[in-house]
Amino acid sequence: MIDVLIVGARWTSAHHSVTHTFADALDRDRFNPRTLACLGSRSIVKAAVVREVHRSIRPLILVGYAQGAAVVGDVASEFGGGGSPIAACALISDPFRPRGHAVGNDPGGYGILGEREIDEVPAYWAAARGDLTTALAPGSSLRMVPELFDYFDLSTDEAVIDWRGRLVDASIREQLARYPAARRLWHSKRGEYFMATASLLTGPHETNYVRLGHVERLAQTINKEIAVHN
Known part of the structure; x- marks a missing residue:
């Protein structure tokens, strides 16, 4: 069994459909998802995620949406590999998405806060066209x-x-x-x-992540690519 830690957006009440859709699409025979509330500043939430990583006794997949993606992507980049329990990360609407990285069609652009590569663990991104957080044009x-x-x-x-x-x-x-x-x-x-x-x-593109299948496609990629290696 592989644990999956899901960190939502800052406004968790507005974005339940995204994280719930991801969790529902996972193979529950192999994955055990749980949610960590994204409350407080990014540094506070990051500290909470790091504590969860240190406590984990099983392989752990980090999943984040929007601000949650900013946090878990940073943690995966800094603490993944080298004996860490982090087996992979899945990032939805990541404000640090590097250009050219997307499951399915690449909407172009890159994260509004820049580009963060994740080298030590497998990393997968879901990015919807028109989402300024993760697919902002370079010259904007x-x-x-x-x-x-x-x-x-x-x-x-x-x-x-x-x-x-x-x-x-x-x-x-x-x-x-x-x-x-x-x-x-x-x-x-x-x-x-x-x-x-x-x-x-207000997250006008959040429905696109569910309606257009980006979130489910990301979860199915985790089902296929990660479980076979653990």
Whole structure:
């Protein structure tokens, strides 16, 4: 039996369909899934995941969605291999997805926070087209606004409100004034500011991960590729 630790997005109540769909698609004769709440900042959740890794007495697969993917991907990269119980990781809407890595069709682009390679353990990514968190175009003006990245370390609702205000302020700074084309994109009717806040706060693409089969396809890949080696 292989344990599967699933870490959801920051807003767990809004994203149950993604993590539940993944767990339901696993072969329960070989995998034992359980969920760890993604509450608090990324550093707090990462510490909780590391504790679970150290406590594990069986092979362990780390699974994460959105902020959860940022955390478990970091843990797999830093603690995988070399006697670690981490057997693999599966990342959904990973903000650090490296370009060219996706189960099924690659939607292009790469993670909004950059690219993180995972070399020591098998790693699999699910990425939906249009998800700015994991498939942002290389030249997007969103990459110019560092306040966007702070979202993944927010720990309270009050902090989210403050962050949204800072993100609006960033859109009118001299920083963007130096890039007229980016400024027009940022403020247009379907501008990148509105796309970003909608994608990060309301998750309009979360249904695509379930409806278009990305999550189930990722779980079936784990069923096929990992269980036969353990």
